[in-house]
Amino acid sequence: MNISKHLQPLPGGMSFGRIVTGINLSQSNLTSNPSLCNALVSTLYQHGLLVFKDQRHLTPQDDVSFCKLFTHQLDDASVSYTGGAAVQHRLPKYPEVALIGSYNVQNYYGLTAQSAGVYNDWDESQRAWHCDGLADTVPPPDLTLMRCIATPKEGGETLFASSVKAATLLPCTELEKDFGIHPENVLVKYKLFKEYTIAKEGTHLVKASGSKGSSDQGWDVNVAAGTLVPLVIHEKQSNQKSMVGSYHISSIQCVSSGKTLDFEQANAYLAKAWGPGLSEENVYGHKWEVGDVAAWSNRLVIHTATSTKSYQGQERLHTRIRMRSREEDGLVAWRENKTM
Secondary structure (H helix, E strand, O other): OOOHHHEEEOOOOOOOOEEEOOOOOOHHHHHOOHHHHHHHHHHHHHHOEEEEOOOOOOOHHHHHHHHOOOOOOOOHHHOOOOOOOOOOEEEOOEEEEEEEEEEEEEEEOOEEEEEOOOOOOOOOOOOOOEOOOOOOOOOOEEEEEEEEEEOOOOOOOEEEEEHHHHHHOOOHHHHHHHHOOOHHHEEEEEOOOOEEEEOOOOOOEEEEEOOOOOOOOOOOOOOOOOEEEEOEEEEOOOOEEEEOOEOOEEEEEEOOOOOEEOHHHHHHHHHHHHOHHHOHHHEEEEOOOOOOEEEEEOOOEEEEOOOOHHHOOOOEEEEEEEEEOOHHHOOOEHHHHHHO
């Protein structure tokens, strides 16, 4: 099925992502249209990010059904993977679905809860670039879906950038000269720290201490010891060279030489690695409208929230699903793809 007539480029001439109109993501429509399902999956991996408009009618069950078109573990509904930002209120009848934002809900699909928001102390220019679950989930989620239930008139944007483009812009020569490690040989150790300060540009940490989570699994952490992840990957579905990353950086290992970079060096390395790909002209800021559904591959797109200062006291409510991929669909280093 060809859905190209439903696709529009993102504003700003972005090299990735598409706005999608005129497609109904309800479970009943997807179930009766297997060719549409196949087209949606292939289109998402082609463009990295899809923003579906006018989906106010969807339910949490619809969200779940769409996400299960993509790689996922069958028992993932019983597993929390928060990324460590804050408590994740999840819907009792749909434990795959979390609520995020600033809200006070009463019996919303069985959930009564409130949140004042997470980023209330951020400066307007603060960023926190990441791929979901990378620091505490093995294997990390591929697909993330967010659906807008309520949004303020001003503020609340989510920013996206293409990790594929970032990979093409890697300053490989400079990185190898300054740090002695080529990006394709980098394994990054990520960890959810108990206390940390994110650099304003959001690519790395300035300082950090402690460890979040006293056990391997809890409401705030899955793998307390952290994860070891290649920086440059082969995204198998699209057959593209890409990058994955998060600001939760602990150290770096070189797979070819065994050389290691400590906390300070590793954070400096990744700040330089991500800098060109996250320059202003490569970033798309999505201004949410009620009924928007954004779905993206964390292996093709990196994202960040923005400050809540401009809308404190106002409601911003989204559902979110992050589907932990199957073991066989885990991350593959680009260097391994080259040797196959």
